[in-house]
Amino acid sequence: MSMPTPANPDYEDAVRGAVLSMPAAQHLGFDFARIAPGEVEIVQPYRPELTQHNGYLQGGVLGALADFAGGSAAGTLLAPGWVNMTIDYTVKLLAPARGERVLARGRVVKPGALVTVAAADLYAVDGGEQSLCATALVTMRNVKLAEA
Amino acid sequence: MSMPTPANPDYEDAVRGAVLSMPAAQHLGFDFARIAPGEVEIVQPYRPELTQHNGYLQGGVLGALADFAGGSAAGTLLAPGWVNMTIDYTVKLLAPARGERVLARGRVVKPGALVTVAAADLYAVDGGEQSLCATALVTMRNVKLAEA
Amino acid sequence: MSMPTPANPDYEDAVRGAVLSMPAAQHLGFDFARIAPGEVEIVQPYRPELTQHNGYLQGGVLGALADFAGGSAAGTLLAPGWVNMTIDYTVKLLAPARGERVLARGRVVKPGALVTVAAADLYAVDGGEQSLCATALVTMRNVKLAEA
């Protein structure tokens, strides 16, 4: 779909700042490779402390990345003074997340005033090859911050 | 529902060992308060590095705990030599996870030979008061380890 | 959880009327056995036109019943002049829905001003015996009807 023009001209800094300042985001250790209207790409480097037994990123970590990717994509369309929070996410784990990093691509599926639906596809990058390892749907609630 | 008798008499040690030896579980820092046939309770202490901006546990952390709780509950019914892995989970975030710890209670909804469905309810414990902060459905796949 | 007192004293008639007047509800042919604050029970009689090949109720029919049950349970808590609509539902099909009827029990998990989360458990009744055949989570959006 064609994305609406972001209501916040500083959407890129707003999303980056809001997400990467979260302790839980820093605990995973990802960064953004791209922030565009209605779309983001998160890069999560391989870290041994995020794995299950066989050295692949654990499913709960992939779910958290999907949530961050979908929520961040939705966040690019928020007006100044608004924030969003996750209502729910459904994540399907499709293949082992092996390799040097995971790319989590979030995109808005349906923007709304109060509720926005996004999707996320996660790709494991192993020796430069990308393979789909998880897919998710994420629903976000948009909330106007109280006036000061 | 009434739970089947675990096929593995050592189910408690098996689940505890399999889950707590995962680096991703140690990275969250939870423990089990209870492991029974088809049911577990996970205790996740408050840790600042798992929070979002307002000091509550972040949604991706709650989703990961729901996955661990549902998957562990399902794991109590596995026969020796079998393991399980998450096919998917859907988590609904219901209220801020504020307080000193989160209890994630997993239970088997429908055990199966190859696919088991579990649920998880997460309670934030704040000043001793429990309040529901998330609920989830988790589908697990059961796999027999290859013979040596 | 303890349910709030319904904001609409006529909640039972309101839910029954709103749901059973829907053509899609009549096309399935169910009725309510119970409507209480935050809880409903739907009774769907066996009908051959709702089955898959083996004579059991088809999965999409079970999903629709779960949506109606969860949404109706949430609807009991609406204030006069408000309606609700489904944001999403996730349904896990657990066992064949064989027998003379299906009971779909919906209950509110978390009431909210704008978003309410409900759950539904579906039981196939076969020769008087009930067995769980599906479970679902349903998220509803609450909307105030425009003033006349």
Added chain:
Amino acid sequence: MSMPTPANPDYEDAVRGAVLSMPAAQHLGFDFARIAPGEVEIVQPYRPELTQHNGYLQGGVLGALADFAGGSAAGTLLAPGWVNMTIDYTVKLLAPARGERVLARGRVVKPGALVTVAAADLYAVDGGEQSLCATALVTMRNVKLAEA
């Protein structure tokens, strides 16, 4: 993703026959516009008996169509003698399904030997214009029919 070559050269007839012979499919009254390896398009004409109050197709109907579309897409990759059945589906209702028909496009996201994940996007066609009205993820289980 690139789809595997169907293991059944008669996949198109197999899917069409298996799905359209279901009473529950006939009760909705849809047909297939396209059946290709890993992809299908279902056409559901507007029918007043499938609507909610305002004349739009009801959410449970959309969920059922999403299930049929995802499951049929997955079914195109089954080997002869295999069938599939829905493990679960999650459907997000995005906009009113108004207009003369709904197109439900299913596609395989990840084929597997025993578990296949598919997605479905539903478009309402109103005066020839298509607009996304629902999106879903569907997990199917593949089962080999018992030998005669």
